[in-house]
Amino acid sequence: MKRILFVDDESKILDGIRRMLHTERTRWDLQFAVGGEAALKACEAGAFDVVISDMRMPGMDGATLLGHIRDRFPSTARIILSGYAEVALATRAVPVAHRFLTKPCQAADLQATIERVCTLQELLSAPEIRKLVGGIGELPSLSSTYHNLTRAVGDPNTSIGDVAEVIGHDVAMSAKVLQLVNSAFFGLAQTVTSLKSGVSYLGMETIKNLALTTETFRVFAPDPRVPLSVCEAIQQHSYSVAAIAGTLPIDSKSRDVTIVAALLHDVGRLVLASKMPDVFCSILALVDERKCEPFEAEQELLGTTHAEIGAYLLGLWGVPPLASEAIAHHHHPTRIPHGGFDISIAVYVADLLAHELEAHPEDSTGTKLRASDRACLETLGLSGEYAGFRELAKEVGK
Numbered sequence: 001m002k003r004i005l006f007v008d009d010e011s012k013i014l015d016g017i018r019r020m021l022h023t024e025r026t027r028w029d030l031q032f033a034v035g036g037e038a039a040l041k042a043c044e045a046g047a048f049d050v051v052i053s054d055m056r057m058p059g060m061d062g063a064t065l066l067g068h069i070r071d072r073f074p075s076t077a078r079i080i081l082s083g084y085a086e087v088a089l090a091t092r093a094v095p096v097a098h099r100f101l102t103k104p105c106q107a108a109d110l111q112a113t114i115e116r117v118c119t120l121q122e123l124l125s126a127p128e129i130r131k132l133v134g135g136i137g138e139l140p141s142l143s144s145t146y147h148n149l150t151r152a153v154g155d156p157n158t159s160i161g162d163v164a165e166v167i168g169h170d171v172a173m174s175a176k177v178l179q180l181v182n183s184a185f186f187g188l189a190q191t192v193t194s195l196k197s198g199v200s201y202l203g204m205e206t207i208k209n210l211a212l213t214t215e216t217f218r219v220f221a222p223d224p225r226v227p228l229s230v231c232e233a234i235q236q237h238s239y240s241v242a243a244i245a246g247t248l249p250i251d252s253k254s255r256d257v258t259i260v261a262a263l264l265h266d267v268g269r270l271v272l273a274s275k276m277p278d279v280f281c282s283i284l285a286l287v288d289e290r291k292c293e294p295f296e297a298e299q300e301l302l303g304t305t306h307a308e309i310g311a312y313l314l315g316l317w318g319v320p321p322l323a324s325e326a327i328a329h330h331h332h333p334t335r336i337p338h339g340g341f342d343i344s345i346a347v348y349v350a351d352l353l354a355h356e357l358e359a360h361p362e363d364s365t366g367t368k369l370r371a372s373d374r375a376c377l378e379t380l381g382l383s384g385e386y387a388g389f390r391e392l393a394k395e396v397g398k
């Protein structure tokens with residue numbers, strides 16, 4: 001049974017949640033704490049899988065509580081449930097919360113969110129992943145530019161100019177970030193030539209995430225035993241998936257995170273190519289022999305796939321949690337509940353389209369889709385819309 005702790009300073013609200021989730025009591029062990037101090041005591045008595053906290057509480061507020069939980073119980077998933085009026089306050093919780101929900105929250109949203117964080121947590125704590133990542137040994141470290149950038153973006157006194165200056169010190173990163181800013185994904189009306197205007201067009205968070213993308217491609221350079229063309233194709237494919245994702249009907253709030261997730265969705269493959277080249281080559285051989293997908297060959301040889309490996313590492317590096325979730329499920333989107341066309345669905349559909357257009361650029365019938373993908377689109381309620389998405393994706397290709 002999953003152990004879930006709700007924290008609020010008003011016991012009336014906790015009672016409401018208790019009633020709302022009454023039907024879940026056979027699969028979730030629901031606990032309630034009034035205030036941050038009581039919540040920490042409850043965690044010490046027995047760690048929780050998920051903690052869902054109010055933001056504004058007298059004494060210890062939600063951000064402080066989740067910060068303590070992150071440091072002391074790192075495997076607990078952390079969710080903020082705050083009122084609309086507290087949005088500004090909630091930004092303090094950005095570095096410590098995995099998800100944000102607003103009050104009043106519908107039972108279905110609350111259930112789906114809890115289910116999704118539990119699924120991700122379970123996938124990423126599987127022994128296969130731990131063994132594999134343990135086998136990689138020391139992870140390549142991100143450059144000081146990226147660390148300085150993270151620090152700058154997290155500081156409320158940072159100006160756009162400061163952020164541009166940090167990136168500006170790193171010529172290779174500046175060039176890459178400008179290239180991404182000007183690529184089709186963002187659809188900016190004019191060419192952006194300075195980092196400062198790039199930051200002001202797209203915002204500091206997005207620029208930081210684009211920098212993370214270029215960093216990730218840089219540190220996972222392929223081992224000489226792996227054919228360079230394979231890794232170049234993976235990068236090229238990542239750019240196509242991001243460009244296609246930009247054409248899909250995602251809400252504007254989720255757009256930047258979708259593009260980062262699309263750019264990084266196959267990074268697990270680069271990790272294998274760079275850190276476990278022999279394994280990577282055996283996977284390629286199996287794909288060739290069986291005419292199967294890389295994720296199927298990986299599942300057979302490793303017991304896990306590049307989707308979970310990528311999500312795990314990017315989670316450690318601080319990629320936005322919703323991006324990491326989309327990456328983890330990009331070959332299996334139906335293993336989590338969806339309430340509309342969200343980031344995970346966008347990355348799955350964009351990846352599917354990119355693969356389809358790479359293999360059969362002229363086909364517009366969809367008959368080349370695998371049966372499993374057709375079933376998946378059906379479950380997601382997208383069978384009808386898919387042909388329209390394909391036409392838009394073809395335009396991007398041109």
Ligand SMILES: [Fe+2]
Pocket residue numbers: 265266295306307330331
């Ligand atoms: Fe993939």
Ligand SMILES: [Fe+2]
Pocket residue numbers: 237241265266351
């Ligand atoms: Fe892919």
